[in-house]
Amino acid sequence: MKRRNFIRKTGIAGAALSTVPSLFSKPIINEMSITNKYPVAVATWNFQNATKMAGSILEQGGSALDAVEKGVMVEEANLKNTTVGNGGAPDRDGNVTLDACIMSPDGNAGSVVYLKEIEHPVSVARKVMEETPHVMLAGEGALQFAIQQGFKKKNLLTKESERAWKEWLEHKEYKPIINIENHDTIGMLCLDEKGDIAGACTTSGLSYKINGRVGDSPIIGAGLFLDNKVGGAVGTGMGEAIMKSVGSFLIVELMRQGKTPQEACEEAVDRCVNQNQNYKDFQVAYIAMNKQGEIGSYCIHKGFSYARFHDGESTNNQSDSYLDS
Numbered sequence: 001m002k003r004r005n006f007i008r009k010t011g012i013a014g015a016a017l018s019t020v021p022s023l024f025s026k027p028i029i030n031e032m033s034i035t036n037k038y039p040v041a042v043a044t045w046n047f048q049n050a051t052k053m054a055g056s057i058l059e060q061g062g063s064a065l066d067a068v069e070k071g072v073m074v075e076e077a078n079l080k081n082t083t084v085g086n087g088g089a090p091d092r093d094g095n096v097t098l099d100a101c102i103m104s105p106d107g108n109a110g111s112v113v114y115l116k117e118i119e120h121p122v123s124v125a126r127k128v129m130e131e132t133p134h135v136m137l138a139g140e141g142a143l144q145f146a147i148q149q150g151f152k153k154k155n156l157l158t159k160e161s162e163r164a165w166k167e168w169l170e171h172k173e174y175k176p177i178i179n180i181e182n183h184d185t186i187g188m189l190c191l192d193e194k195g196d197i198a199g200a201c202t203t204s205g206l207s208y209k210i211n212g213r214v215g216d217s218p219i220i221g222a223g224l225f226l227d228n229k230v231g232g233a234v235g236t237g238m239g240e241a242i243m244k245s246v247g248s249f250l251i252v253e254l255m256r257q258g259k260t261p262q263e264a265c266e267e268a269v270d271r272c273v274n275q276n277q278n279y280k281d282f283q284v285a286y287i288a289m290n291k292q293g294e295i296g297s298y299c300i301h302k303g304f305s306y307a308r309f310h311d312g313e314s315t316n317n318q319s320d321s322y323l324d325s
């Protein structure tokens with residue numbers, strides 16, 4: 001058993017540590033304070049299967065980077081989730097096009113946009129980050145790169161998504177559905193046992209979008225941003241509003257200036273509200289986590305929640321909102 005787990009499980013901390021010689025007491029007490037906070041996984045919406053996967057990797061001593069990748073892959077593979085990965089809703093022409101990005105604690109980043117026929121765009125984004133000098137690959141080039149890296153093509157349009165799309169074609173009404181079926185883009189932040197933070201974000205974007213549309217989710221600074229000295233943030237909802245205010249970057253910079261994750265999320269949502277007269281017509285939601293493992297969350301409309309895995313416990317947490325409905 002690792003020492004930190006031993007200390008946690010036996011509960012001997014306070015009394016025993018107060019008697020150890022001063023030469024040793026400082027590092028041990030520091031480790032105890034870390035034990036209370038790390039590791040932790042948080043994700044947009046009630047994606048507890050994803051945070052549990054990430055949490056199990058973190059609890060075995062895995063890195064935050066591995067945890068966010070494997071965590072969001074759970075939803076990319078989930079056929080019931082019609083807004084991420086395989087089974088994602090298509091654009092108005094019937095194409096399933098995926099957007100994803102990933103950031104590592106060293107500040108490196110990778111992203112793919114308008115990627116077709118690959119079930120796990122987040123893993124392609126990680127390859128872009130690790131195997132190329134670039135940050136973002138798009139469309140045909142991203143697909144070609146994925147195949148070169150050994151990814152297999154797959155039809156991502158399920159019968160259910162195709163049926164729903166065909167029903168949509170009958171009216172062709174293009175309007176965002178707030179808190180769509182209560183699941184949406186997955187953005188995840190993990191703090192590993194070393195206290196390093198990583199993040200990932202992956203989506204099929206807005207259902208029935210115009211062919212070629214790319215949202216905030218794969219844009220570093222919009223759908224995801226982190227700084228390993230400060231913390232990280234992820235967004236979900238109307239990507240255009242998040243992009244126009246560079247929401248995740250804004251939140252991290254506000255935390256750098258001393259705001260709590262909660263205050264920073266609230267200010268970023270205020271920014272969207274002030275920039276968009278029609279803010280009542282769409283949802284924007286953020287979660288943020290600082291280096292101490294403190295979490296904040298805020299959204300425009302009620303109904304957004306985030307999943308958290310910490311200390312063996314998985315929870316779904318309702319977010320406060322700007323509007324009461």
Ligand code: ASP
Binds near residue numbers: 204215216217236239
């Ligand atoms: N932010 C995503 C996008 O605009 C969609 C969502 O999270 O609902 O593509």
